[in-house]
Structure formats: C-alpha cells, structure tokens
Amino acid sequence: MFDQSPKATLPAGPGVGYKPQHFSNILEAPAPVEWLEIHAENYMGDGGRPIAQLRHLAERFPISVHGVGLSIGGEGPLDRDHLSRLKHLVAWLQPASFSEHLAWSTHEGAFLNDLLPLPYTRKTLARVSEHIEEVQEALGRAMLLENPSTYLAFAETEMDEIEFLTGIARRTGCGLLLDVNNVFVACTNRQADPVDYIDRFPMDLVGEIHLGGHDEQADDAGLPLLIDSHGCEVVDPVWALYAHxxxxGGAKPTLIEWDNDVPEWPVLAEEAARAARVLERVTA
Structure with a gap:
C-alpha cells in the first residue's frame, strides 16, 4: 500500500530542528549534525525563500518532517485541506521520515495552538487509528507517532500509555517516535518511574528519538511540575534516561529540539555533539 520511497533514511546519529537563522552555519560547518527536521506547517507554501532553502538543504541532508497541526487525536474528521498541503510537501520533498503527535489541537473548526492530551480508551484508540490510516493512505507511507508530554491523567482511561501506543502501531502499521524528554516530564508530573516506562516501551517500533529542554515549576502541593518548553539545554537526568x-534499543536517529529562545549555532551544535558522544559510548 505504501509505495513511495524516501530519498534517504535517517542515520542513527544526531539531528537538529532546522531554524532559518542557522542556514549558513549548517552549510559551512554542520558537524556533528547528520540530518535535519522541519515542522511541516512552516513549509506548506509554493515558493519563496523558505522553500528555496529547504530544497537546497535536502540535497545535502536527510530531512525529517514533523507535523504539529493535524490534530490526530481530534474527535472530528481530519482537515482535508491541511492533509492535502501536507501531501504536496511530502510528495516533492520525499523526506526520510514523517511524524506527528499523539494529541488533539482543533475543536469545531477552531485551532487551539496547543497539543492537548487524550483519554486512553478503546474508543479513542479506534479513532486515532482511523486518522493515522487516513494520513498514511494519503501520503503513501507509514508515519511515526510521538508519545506526549502530559500533566494529568483522565479518569476514564482504560489502558496505560504504552499499551495505547503499541495498540495503535500494531493496528495501523505506523512506527513510534520516542521523545525521551516527554517521558521524563510526564512521569515526573504523574509521580511515575521514567526508567520503568522506557523498560516497557516497544523499542522495535521506534524510528526516531527526540531530546529537548523543559522548565521546572511547582504545583499547589509543592511537588515538581515540569513543562515541555523546548527552550533550553537537555538536563542531565534526561541525558541519563537517553543513555538507558x-x-x-540500540542506536536511533536522535533529534535535539530547541524551538523557543533559539540559541546561536555553536550552542545547538554542542547539544548535538553530546548526543553523538552518548551514542558512541553506549553503542561501542
């Protein structure tokens, strides 16, 4: 059913989320970065500098496309216009990978500008699976689904997150994107063990790993409340969880996500270099 072949596969090394201010740096001195990720919604136009730069980068680097606006978990149908624009982008770019979040962000035609959590029920699993199958059929390729960063759990939940994600993957044939920072954030907020989460995760389904920074606050009870901010360095406990x-699961393509308060290139490149060192040490 999925007969389109990407131009390249993602190497099992470090990548970074591409930001236009780093265009020249990436071309002149990309090491240790081996691949790049873009947000799909930033490249759905027909031309201009963003598209020209992306075409140029795609000649040198494998590209991963990460969607943030499909609202895979929404109750309503997928936005056909959005899916059509995504299909056009994937058709000409032929990226090495496409991924989306396990979340919803639309309601009755309104876009909420956030990635909101879902109850893990059989009904929700069926709806998300139908949406993923629609996306995969439109794109002609299997996608990756990312585990969310969460701050609460729903009372009507019928299964845990790993059972839910695994059930979707087995039903649809999609792969999984394992965001290690999201695991750390969600488990800390829910007072669960992130190592146990990783130990139970189906690593054979993982096609990509994400690492990012988070902010630490406190809830009304004085307990740690972590916010997935993508605006600072990866913290040491997340690096340790990444090594574990x-x-x-062995070496995987690993993305450094830094979307807010984006630093100068040497800072971002050093985060990628640290991922490269962990990859080399753990997989030697």
Missing amino acids: TLAR
Whole structure:
C-alpha cells in the first residue's frame, strides 16, 4: 500500500530542528549534525525563500518532517485541506521520515495552538487509528507517532500509555517516535518511574528519538511540575534516561529540539555533539 520511497533514511546519529537563522552555519560547518527536521506547517507554501532553502538543504541532508497541526487525536474528521498541503510537501520533498503527535489541537473548526492530551480508551484508540490510516493512505507511507508530554491523567482511561501506543502501531502499521524528554516530564508530573516506562516501551517500533529542554515549576502541593518548553539545554537526568534508552534499543536517529529562545549555532551544535558522544559510548 505504501509505495513511495524516501530519498534517504535517517542515520542513527544526531539531528537538529532546522531554524532559518542557522542556514549558513549548517552549510559551512554542520558537524556533528547528520540530518535535519522541519515542522511541516512552516513549509506548506509554493515558493519563496523558505522553500528555496529547504530544497537546497535536502540535497545535502536527510530531512525529517514533523507535523504539529493535524490534530490526530481530534474527535472530528481530519482537515482535508491541511492533509492535502501536507501531501504536496511530502510528495516533492520525499523526506526520510514523517511524524506527528499523539494529541488533539482543533475543536469545531477552531485551532487551539496547543497539543492537548487524550483519554486512553478503546474508543479513542479506534479513532486515532482511523486518522493515522487516513494520513498514511494519503501520503503513501507509514508515519511515526510521538508519545506526549502530559500533566494529568483522565479518569476514564482504560489502558496505560504504552499499551495505547503499541495498540495503535500494531493496528495501523505506523512506527513510534520516542521523545525521551516527554517521558521524563510526564512521569515526573504523574509521580511515575521514567526508567520503568522506557523498560516497557516497544523499542522495535521506534524510528526516531527526540531530546529537548523543559522548565521546572511547582504545583499547589509543592511537588515538581515540569513543562515541555523546548527552550533550553537537555538536563542531565534526561541525558541519563537517553543513555538507558540506547542501551535497551540500540542506536536511533536522535533529534535535539530547541524551538523557543533559539540559541546561536555553536550552542545547538554542542547539544548535538553530546548526543553523538552518548551514542558512541553506549553503542561501542
């Protein structure tokens, strides 16, 4: 059913989320970065500098396309216009990977500008699976589904997150994107063990790993409340959890996400270099 072949596969090394201010730096001195990720919604136009730069980068680097606006978990049908624009982007770019979040962000035609959590029920699993099958049929390729960063749990939940994600993947044939920072954030907020989460995660389904920064606050009870901000360095406990993840599942393409308060290129490149060192040490 999925007969389109990407131009390249993602190497099992470090990548970064591409930001236009880093265009020249990436071309002149990309090491240790081996691949780039873009947000699909930033490249759905027909021309201009963004598209020209992306075409140029795609000649040198494998590209991963990460969607943030499909609202895979929404109750209503997928936005056909949005899906059509995404299909056009994927058709000409032929990226190495496409992924989206396990979340919803639309309601009755309104876009909420946030990635909101879902109850893990059989009904929700069926709806998300139908949406993923629609996306995969439109794109002609399997996608990856990312585990969310969460701050609460729903009372009507019928299964845990790993059962839910695994059930979707087995039903639709999609892969999984394992965001290690999201695991750390969600488990800390819910007072769960992130190592246990990683130990139970189906690593054979993982096609990509994400690492990012988070902000730490406190809730009304004085307990830690972590916010997935993508606006600072990856913290040491997340690096340790990443090393444990690689020890379990082997080397995987690993993205450094830094979307807010974006630093100068040397800072971002050093985060990628740290990922490269962990990859080398754990997989040696």
